[in-house]
Amino acid sequence: MQRWKGLRILNTRPAGQNKKLSEAIREVGAVSIECPALVIEPVQYDVVAQLNDLSLFDKAIFISANAVTYFFDNLQAGHLNWPTSIQVFAIGSATARTLESRGARVDEVPLLATSEGLLDLKPIKKVSQQRILLVKGEGGRDILATTLKQRGATVVSIAVYRRVLPILQQDNFQSLWRKDAVDAIVLTSEEAMHNLFFLFGEAAHAWLRSKICIVKSERLAAAAASFGFTSIVVSPTLNLNL
Numbered sequence: 331m332q333r334w335k336g337l338r339i340l341n342t343r344p345a346g347q348n349k350k351l352s353e354a355i356r357e358v359g360a361v362s363i364e365c366p367a368l369v370i371e372p373v374q375y376d377v378v379a380q381l382n383d384l385s386l387f388d389k390a391i392f393i394s395a396n397a398v399t400y401f402f403d404n405l406q407a408g409h410l411n412w413p414t415s416i417q418v419f420a421i422g423s424a425t426a427r428t429l430e431s432r433g434a435r436v437d438e439v440p441l442l443a444t445s446e447g448l449l450d451l452k453p454i455k456k457v458s459q460q461r462i463l464l465v466k467g468e469g470g471r472d473i474l475a476t477t478l479k480q481r482g483a484t485v486v487s488i489a490v491y492r493r494v495l496p497i498l499q500q501d502n503f504q505s506l507w508r509k510d511a512v513d514a515i516v517l518t519s520e521e522a523m524h525n526l527f528f529l530f531g532e533a534a535h536a537w538l539r540s541k542i543c544i545v546k547s548e549r550l551a552a553a554a555a556s557f558g559f560t561s562i563v564v565s566p567t568l569n570l571n572l
Contacts, residue, residue: 335359342367367522377408388460395428400490458482507534514542
């Protein structure tokens with residue numbers, strides 16, 4: 331906890347979803363600098379046409395709290411009810427809490443909040459001849475759908491949101507790096523890493539790489555290393571009380 335005291339930490343989570351992390355940063359005596367590197371926006375689709383009978387699914391997997399929010403917003407708009415017969419799996423505790431807030435029972439959450447963690451769950455290992463609804467964002471890794479199909483399942487993937495580049499004032503970024511106003515950076519996705527380097531510009535790349543990079547998985551740690559970060563901290567729950 332002492333290691334973070336007084337440090338200035340760049341919080342790159344999307345606007346509206348960064349407050350909890352800012353609170354955690356302040357709790358350890360650090361300063362949170364909110365600088366969203368992603369914007370989350372809904373993807374429009376005809377939920378009634380694509381999912382007219384949800385009861386046909388055996389299982390549903392939600393890969394983020396955003397997936398839950400936008401999916402259930404679409405269900406409500408389409409006047410569809412969520413059936414209690416479906417086994418529901420959430421990638422992590424935040425996703426599970428969001429599901430429960432929308433009235434959906436969560437059957438299981440993996441200890442490791444990753445696609446690999448989900449695939450290691452016992453009920454997900456035996457899915458032959460089952461229909462599985464996979465609710466996600468656009469793009470990203472396809473390991474879940476690919477592996478489930480290899481295990482004999484029929485997978486219906488629904489992308490309910492997309493991550494886009496934020497439109498921000500370049501002066502903000504220039505000021506941060508020219509004044510060396512950041513000590514550490516929290517990055518929660520590879521898209522955020524790409525966007526951060528783009529938004530700061532090439533002149534600031536060496537400065538970015540010199541900072542402590544805080545990520546939530548070994549996979550993201552490997553991605554951070556590929557971007558040139560040399561001081562990388564892995565915190566699965568982004569809990570800074572390390």
